[in-house]
Amino acid sequence: MARDGDSNEPTREFPEYPTGDDLRARSGATGDPIPGPAPASGRGVGDEPYPGPSPAAARPGGGAVRGLLAVLGAAALVVVALIGVQATGILPDFRNPFAKEQTDRSQPPLLKSIRDLSRYVAAEGDFQVVVDLQKDRKNVPDFLLNQRTLFVGAGSVEAYVDFSRIAEGAVVESADKKSVEIKLPAPQLGETNLDLDKSYVFAEERGLFNRINDLVAGDANRQQQVYQLAEDRITTAARDSGLTARAEENTRKMLEGLLRSLGYQQVTVTYTAS
Template sequence: MARDGETPQSEFPGYPTADTLRTRSADPADPDTPPADPPRSGGGPARGLLWVLGAAALVVVVLLGTQVTGIFPDFRNPFAKEQTDRSQPPLLKSIQDLSRYVAAEGNFQVVVDLQNDRNNVPEFLLNQRTLFVGAGSVEAYVDFGKISEGAVVPSADGKSVEVKLPAPQFGQTNLDLDKSYVFAEERGLFNRIGELVKGDPNRQQQVYRMAEERITAAARDSGLAQRAEENTRKMLEGLLRSLGYEKVTITYTAP
């Protein structure tokens, strides 16, 4: 207990107040001063994690945009693909009157293995080899417009007729680009650099031309012309017999 005239003292040590702690923190020499909290950075790993999560969410939106539009038609994907067609309208160059009877058509496939290189130069430096599978068709036709006067000779009794026709011809080879493709391609270092610098949009034209030439040659040796002759003969025989002719003779002149 405190005596009269003396200042009362607590029997237990007093707890530091806020003012006391503030005074101690200002005095670095005070051994009882608690260590100050380390300064906080502006986000650190937490902010980097937020950026990663945001980028991942953006990728998910882009990838699923088309699927979301299928479920929700009113939703518009802000990253959807757009295609702009700036092509000019077709220009009519000419019109030709045709009198061809297409009697047969052959479908062909050819493999073109074309290599362009230089002598005494390593292939890994300068070389271009293309393995191309080409698919195309060729028509065989008889041009009725070239039938001359006197080509149709009926008999006196009207029971037989003789017809002379020009020999079948081959149409232009049509290369089907939907069924043709480059199977493999090898290019040297200089070839790759040259394409990066100036490019070559007509690089495949030589391969296409070779494929067409080989298909045309194959059509001439395939018996396609004989098939066209036979089909034309059958067609005319049926037509002329329906007109009352009992005997029909079809001959072909040399081309």
């Protein structure tokens, strides 16, 4: 408790704080405001409002986030506006700057030769073959060194009769001109034409070393052996399919109909051994 003689003196428990008049006097003397402790009510000394912390300062990074959202919103509005203008047809179409491009630098075709053909294509066979080719090494795991290709090949083979090989005296006409006999060379099989539009690699397995070798060296003709095997298999199948016999029958029917239309009553077509 304070004594009676010291009633005007501040207590020791509560330190003396300067009043508003004292602070204003000091501020006028020096020219600079002297901040004082902020009261609990949020007001500064001299009943002036105490500036509290701003929302941006209370939340670190809040201003940057709002700025980023504003930029994204503006960009979205620009995109929507451009799409709307494009839809109206006022401006030309906007192209994708990263769109795929294809450049053809192929050279013009070069004519190497011309052959006169005298063949009659009497039959044609369409074939399909599945080639399963695997290349690996003994005692080496497949995941390290292995190459297996499953290829579906589609191709066609023609059977024809070469009229340029008809020998002299092969056409014999009877004295009464009512019958004729023709000797033709045996039908032949043409080259196998592999249809690349219908042929495709169904599956492929490659080891780790094979993939590394492709990255380092590469092999543009890696599938060439698979194509060649497919052609060989189709050619063998065409020989065993009776395609040449169908060509003989079709050629005979064609000549019989043609010569009968010319007035011959009997037409005989035979084939010589090839």
